[in-house]
Amino acid sequence: AQKVTQAQTEISVVEKEDVTLDCVYETRDTTYYLFWYKQPPSGELVFLIRRNSFDEQNEISGRYSWNFQKSTSSFNFTITASQVVDSAVYFCALSGTYKYIFGTGTRLKVLA
């Protein structure tokens, strides 16, 4: 069975704080993709990053970084020096042979 778990329902931070969003997944597929998507208050879903199951290199893009650890089945997302514009719901997702499933999302509130 495939499953994506985002245990943090809601996180509040003060602007400029760093914040990490957790994602744990389960799959029987040997090859798969992992993703993060952002859903701002306007409601659209925006792709942020994709990782292939064979590529465990961490990635940094500006204030965003992602840590993929196959040994713990985790794909965590860190925002450094958070800003109010980062306030959104963030979804982790898993794509395998026959499924493309999302976690329940983490609502991030960044307070000025």
Add this chain to the structure above:
Amino acid sequence: DARVTQTPRHKVTEMGQEVTMRCQPILGHNTVFWYRQTMMQGLELLAYFRNRAPLDDSGMPKDRFSAEMPDATLATLKIQPSEPRDSAVYFCASGFHSGEGTGELFFGEGSRLTVL
């Protein structure tokens, strides 16, 4: 800009009525997904098509929901009869599937359904 187009954007209907939502995926994409978003359930996968063939609709209530893809430019999600608990935002998304999985999904703006 290529994008996924969903209609209607908003629909208010009465319990028992039929509702049809339509989606035009991005040309060249070979996978289409329907998701339902509610506050309690997050993004729930309803149906998954690859090369227009249904691969997975296990998340869809079969007695009232149906999903089809009559051609490569149109996917439909139908609810008959609708119930108040079907009130949600329904998203269509398309992407490209290689041997390892489907990559980035492009989402439509969603259809907000309210069943009274």
